[in-house]
Amino acid sequence: MFKVESSKFQVLSSKAKDHYKTGRMNPKPLFIPVILGTARQGRASENVARFVWGEIEKREAVETELIDIRELNFPNNDAGEAIKQDQFSEHIARADGLVLIVPEYNHGYPGLLKHVLDTNLKEYIHKAVGICGVSAGGFGGTRAIENLLPVMRELGLVTIFWDGNFSTAQKLFDAEGNLLDQSFVRRIDKFLGELIWMSKVLRYGRENVSL
Numbered sequence: 001m002f003k004v005e006s007s008k009f010q011v012l013s014s015k016a017k018d019h020y021k022t023g024r025m026n027p028k029p030l031f032i033p034v035i036l037g038t039a040r041q042g043r044a045s046e047n048v049a050r051f052v053w054g055e056i057e058k059r060e061a062v063e064t065e066l067i068d069i070r071e072l073n074f075p076n077n078d079a080g081e082a083i084k085q086d087q088f089s090e091h092i093a094r095a096d097g098l099v100l101i102v103p104e105y106n107h108g109y110p111g112l113l114k115h116v117l118d119t120n121l122k123e124y125i126h127k128a129v130g131i132c133g134v135s136a137g138g139f140g141g142t143r144a145i146e147n148l149l150p151v152m153r154e155l156g157l158v159t160i161f162w163d164g165n166f167s168t169a170q171k172l173f174d175a176e177g178n179l180l181d182q183s184f185v186r187r188i189d190k191f192l193g194e195l196i197w198m199s200k201v202l203r204y205g206r207e208n209v210s211l
């Protein structure tokens with residue numbers, strides 16, 4: 001029984017491979033917006049978000065946008081889908097993948113980011129997400145990322161197994177926001193490679209594989 005299922009999978013996956021190679025699998029560009037997850041004045045996460053966003057813009061067949069949660073102005077006297085905003089929801093609905101830029105605040109993620117993410121639900125389902133943690137300390141926001149993983153799962157997002165980790169974030173950029181440590185270009189290249197692959201595969205699944 002297991003062997004039959006397994007060989008069926010092989011057939012499906014080689015078909016998918018053909019589609020992928022010939023470009024038929026993804027005729028339209030992927031859309032992978034970057035969400036800047038803090039409204040704090042003087043946030044170092046803005047430099048990280050602009051850097052990652054710029055690296056996505058260099059990728060062929062990928063469209064992106066920088067979404068700043070400070071600009072969304074969600075009310076704080078209600079929560080969840082009750083305070084949904086059309087424009088933000090349209091971006092999430094159109095997205096094939098997301099990048100979250102998440103500063104570490106007291107070993108967790110910012111409450112405002114959760115408040116914003118909670119306003120949508122079905123828009124996230126079977127889409128890829130990659131997380132970049134940002135911290136003043138030396139763990140690159142790892143604790144914030146780990147705490148966010150169960151939230152991602154509940155929203156229906158599919159996390160990739162590669163993160164961006166920006167430790168000592170205040171020292172990584174100059175006053176104009178230029179990256180000072182070029183090793184992050186290679187690291188984020190790998191992160192984006194994984195995210196783009198997962199976004200393509202999940203889009204193929206959403207469009208071609210019935211539940």
Ligand SMILES: Cc1cc2nc3c(=O)[nH]c(=O)nc-3n(C[C@H](O)[C@H](O)[C@H](O)COP(=O)(O)O)c2cc1C
Pocket residue numbers: 038040042043044045046103104105106107108134135136137138139169170
């Ligand atoms: C309320 C608050 C709590 C913080 N807690 C931590 C922490 O637990 N660990 C850490 O490494 N940095 C902590 N920081 C520093 C931020 O991680 C640091 O400022 C980093 O640049 C990311 O946040 P930013 O984008 O707001 O600058 C905290 C900052 C604030 C404002």
